[in-house]
Amino acid sequence: MQSKTLRPSPITPTVDLDKQGVQHGFLRLPYSRDDSAWGSVMIPIAVIRNGNGPTALLTGGNHGDEYEGPIALFDLARTLDVGRVGGTVIIVPAMNYPAFRAGTRTSPIDRGNMNRSYPGKPDGTVTQKIADYFTRELLPRADVVLDFHSGGRTLDFVPFAAAHILPDKVQEAKGFDAVKAFSAPWSMRMLEIDAVGMYDTTVEEMGKVFVTTELGGGGTARAETVAIAKRGAMNVLRHAGIVSGKIDHRDTRWLDMPSRDCFSFAEDEGLIETMVDLGDSVKEGQVIARIHPIGRTGIAPAEIRTKLTGLLAARHFPGLVKPGDCVAVVGTVD
Numbered sequence: 115m116q117s118k119t120l121r122p123s124p125i126t127p128t129v130d131l132d133k134q135g136v137q138h139g140f141l142r143l144p145y146s147r148d149d150s151a152w153g154s155v156m157i158p159i160a161v162i163r164n165g166n167g168p169t170a171l172l173t174g175g176n177h178g179d180e181y182e183g184p185i186a187l188f189d190l191a192r193t194l195d196v197g198r199v200g201g202t203v204i205i206v207p208a209m210n211y212p213a214f215r216a217g218t219r220t221s222p223i224d225r226g227n228m229n230r231s232y233p234g235k236p237d238g239t240v241t242q243k244i245a246d247y248f249t250r251e252l253l254p255r256a257d258v259v260l261d262f263h264s265g266g267r268t269l270d271f272v273p274f275a276a277a278h279i280l281p282d283k284v285q286e287a288k289g290f291d292a293v294k295a296f297s298a299p300w301s302m303r304m305l306e307i308d309a310v311g312m313y314d315t316t317v318e319e320m321g322k323v324f325v326t327t328e329l330g331g332g333g334t335a336r337a338e339t340v341a342i343a344k345r346g347a348m349n350v351l352r353h354a355g356i357v358s359g360k361i362d363h364r365d366t367r368w369l370d371m372p373s374r375d376c377f378s379f380a381e382d383e384g385l386i387e388t389m390v391d392l393g394d395s396v397k398e399g400q401v402i403a404r405i406h407p408i409g410r411t412g413i414a415p416a417e418i419r420t421k422l423t424g425l426l427a428a429r430h431f432p433g434l435v436k437p438g439d440c441v442a443v444v445g446t447v448d
């Protein structure tokens with residue numbers, strides 16, 4: 115995938131990824147700027163290692179305005195008992211750390227969307243350098259990879275864990291098994307709008323077991339969704355045989371995204387009126403949202419009709435939309 119002539123990553127870890135025990139440190143990425151001539155971006159990382167068992171890589175903050183992952187992972191890094199670990203747990207609670215600090219989806223440094231920057235570049239932007247470090251240094255160590263997402267400021271989701279349909283059916287089955295172990299209220303066989311540049315794609319192309327999530331959104335986290343994230347992380351570690359103890363199985367219902375017909379996009383700007391709530395059943399052709407023009411009175415709203423029968427899995431969060439915004443995602447129920 116990567117040519118051998120790539121220069122080394124500029125990132126220096128302050129932890130030893132091979133050392134036994136619990137370490138809290140940083141991935142230090144040089145970033146020279148006005149307020150810090152020889153400064154660095156300091157990305158928090160925890161390494162919890164006991165013996166030579168399998169390795170899990172757990173990440174949040176791939177997008178900086180999604181909070182269930184960072185909350186669950188800062189908490190896990192502090193509380194995970196190394197005595198219960200048989201292997202290695204690498205935790206990076208906020209992968210796109212500059213974006214996380216700014217509370218924005220993309221990095222304030224280079225506008226980099228981390229999940230469109232993979233596999234990254236060692237001589238690229240700050241965001242691309244972080245991606246490259248994961249691709250070449252962290253991911254090769256991992257057997258199982260869990261990356262937390264939520265809807266951020268502009269989307270809200272029914273809480274689900276997800277894996278992708280993959281060409282390798284053995285790898286695909288392992289992904290869905292790990293999703294089942296995660297035990298979110300919903301489990302998704304996921305379709306991406308455009309998989310190019312995604313962490314997910316890089317991880318899966320390396321043959322790793324990969325679980326992602328969408329646990330809520332709106333630029334915040336709720337007690338319910340944080341609890342799902344915490345339980346899910348522990349369950350995936352138990353499922354991988356890295357942490358001892360029984361999986362806390364909960365009922366989950368499977369959703370599918372069978373085609374691009376899942377997605378509805380706004381073609382107008384205006385005030386969005388949702389006609390159904392997250393988790394509600396919808397029927398093909400049903401009006402699920404209306405977009406009211408806001409320039410003048412007396413004009414009928416545009417109607418958004420779902421092309422599928424299923425349930426509302428995601429919706430636009432802010433009250434105003436513009437052309438091109440994703441306004442709804444409908445999943446079909448297994």
Ligand SMILES: [Zn+2]
Nearest residue numbers: 177180263264
């Ligand atoms: Zn995200």
